[in-house]
Amino acid sequence: MEHPFGISLDVGTSLNNLTGSWRTEKPVYVDRLPPCNNACPAGENIQAWLFHAESGDYEKAWRSLTENNPLPAIMGRVCYHPCEGACNRAQIDEAVGINSVERFLGDTAIAKGWAFAGPQSETGKRVLVVGAGPSGLSAAYHLRRMGHTVEIHEAGPFAGGMMRFGIPKYRLPRDILDAEVKRILDMGVTLTLNAKVDNIVDSMKAGKFDAAFLAVGAHIGKRAFIPAGAASKVLDAVSLLRSMEGEDKPLLGRRVVVYGGGNTAIDAARTARRLGATEAIIVYRRTRDRMPAHDFEVEEALQEGIMMKWLSTIKRVDEGVLTVEKMKLDEKGFPQPTGEFETLEADSLVLALGQDVDLSLLDGVPGLEIKDGVVKVAPNMMTGYAGVFAGGDMVPSERTVTVAVGHGKKAARHIDAWLHGDTYQAPEKHELASIDKMNEWYYADAPKTVRPMLETARRIDTFEEIQGGLDETNALYEARRCLSCGNCFECDNCYGVCPDNAVIKLGPGDRFKFNYDYCKGCGVCAQECPCGAIKMVPEEI
């Protein structure tokens, strides 16, 4: 090229100037672990299914959800949603109503008749699942998806376990339960009812099973020794709740006392109220703040006129009257007797003091370790007897439906690996996406949608479901309140805010990549990423 006078260089673009060499730190895209996912006992990828729900693709959201948990409509009613307790949005306004969106997805799936895909291929391996509760159903679902032949043996007359015999109808309508159970069976899982397994080793031999998953639950109500007069009416909460499923409703009288402070005590008291008790009183030896029952359940019970008697133990039961001793808490918070007694009128006493497991099917099985009435399992959920795994309420853990579902999934993965002569390695957890890694500015104010509640007057004399669901508009709004903590939601911020035009947009669903030829490492993208999906890491210099 001919140059003018005094000019010696060709003109050109600054693209020849690779400013990436200035960098001492570089941004990298990361997926951090959202706190909701971290808190979910069933290991749901909540952020991922909300991402699909946000765009109105409810089926994709439901399919994403059910990769981990096959019971969303049930979860959306009975799960105590630890996810919402961990939600980062709570630090901005209120937690995202994850549980209500889950219910919406579950109900939509039932209404639309969405079915689970069957296995890609059959492995020919046979797995016996003992118990059709949440843990057994979850394990059966996952094992079936992996291609194994699954048979569930259930001792009771219906599937559902504690979801049917422990959770009252006003919290979980039975048509919902039935629909979600049926969908699992439709994958080709065999369910045999009224089939109590007396000896697991014999049953496995008889059915030529390669492995077994035990999830028999904890159905025996604990008894406390309370001196009782001849005509006194004492029953346990589990039997009370179980008998609600039969034809003959239990007769409790007008004044019912429930003894205990857990969720079962609350369920029993609320059931008694609905059966016509004018007074339902919960007697608990400690105080409300030390009650194991969830606070919202206590609150709902109080709204329904359930009375609470704190710091009291029941010493004696006679016809129509109980003797109660007042307690006080010592420095360590344990209740101590005071020697002061009083009486309480009661037509019946319901004991809700916890449940034991019927472990008779394990009699004579070698290698097992049983402690405190539950079976010890290794980290892979296997008992001391090779090929027999266990989960749910019969192993040491928190006894909730969601934990049970999580056990089922975890056990299924290990059973699958074990059947292949392998061990299952869980992928490493990502770094937690705590709120300090996010940029709150970009989230608009949007308070939580409140689910409609049945008015109290109608609650106390029917078993109608008390909590309503969200409609589509609400559910969409609620899903969109998700901050997408730690995971890119393609807001284009990094792409927009880079002063060096060094972020490449790859198009919908493909996110972005950095152009390290020009990225100077200023860090504006990481600072302005709303959800904390960019991390600055030092360059090797």
Added chain:
Amino acid sequence: MDDTTATAATQKLRFYQKGTFTVGNRLVSESDRSVQASIDRSNALTCGHRACQGCGEALGARYALDTALRATGGNIIAVNATGCLEVFTTPYPETSWQIPWIHSLFGNAAAVATGVAAAMRAKGKPQVRAIAQGGDGGTTDIGFGCLSGMFERNDDVLYICYDNEAYMNTGVQRSSATPPAARTATTPAEGPEPGNVFGTGKSLPRIAVAHGIPYVATATVADLHDLERKVVKAMSIHGARYLHIHVPCPLGWGSVSQDTIRLARLAVECGLFPVYEAEHGFVTGSRKIRRQVPVEDYLKPQRRFAHLFASDEGRGRLKRLQAIADRNIDEYNLLEREGDA
């Protein structure tokens, strides 16, 4: 006063996925997204430029010119005053500009742009629009005479000032846009009145409004949607238009490079940089403060204001700066009042 257009653009739907705080949004239609969110944006100012890490001016220039390009169908000629923007984009023989671009002198960008507009008219290409741009030095000090002339003649030019509040390119000397108390090379943080002297300087947006020109607006790199909307509006009008964009400068302000947008945002949220629009001599609307902060939040991350936090006298000056912010809030009606949408 018509505040509604300003807020409507940013609050179409209230929750984040439809909100417009972020650059883009996968859930709204392409046409509702910002120019910067588009996969095929022009990148009028492309990679390889030599601006410092985290340069607010590079960002502001790309935001404004990409938007102007879209608004005019690519018919833009840009005139640049001397300054950082000119030096870091076009060290001969390289350039980062992907548009027709001309640089003449420090002080004559407005006059050259007037000439460009006249030339295009003469050549029968009135669709080609002239944009003049410069830093605060080239605009409020050196180019002020030419700019005022362009305004009063109502020439068909959009003049964009990227205000980083001092002469950064030559080593951070004070300009007439340097805020009170700011330390610069020529206003050291020493003596009885450290930093830039209170009561000096000028507000160019205010002066532009006083010319009665068709459109004047202030904007910031912290609110892309507002900035893009203002550029589109400016390009829909013929005659003299003035856009004043606040662009943090990590080097001159003594801030960390990743804080560029954060500081631009805090300047607005504390009230020190009012974002407003005016037409034909009258202020027509302002961008409301969303989460009000004290001026300390904005000043503390900047080393040029460190002396304010080092002594009791400094804290007294902080009060004076807060008073300036409070006066802006009153004058430009920056707080959402009861009853506002």
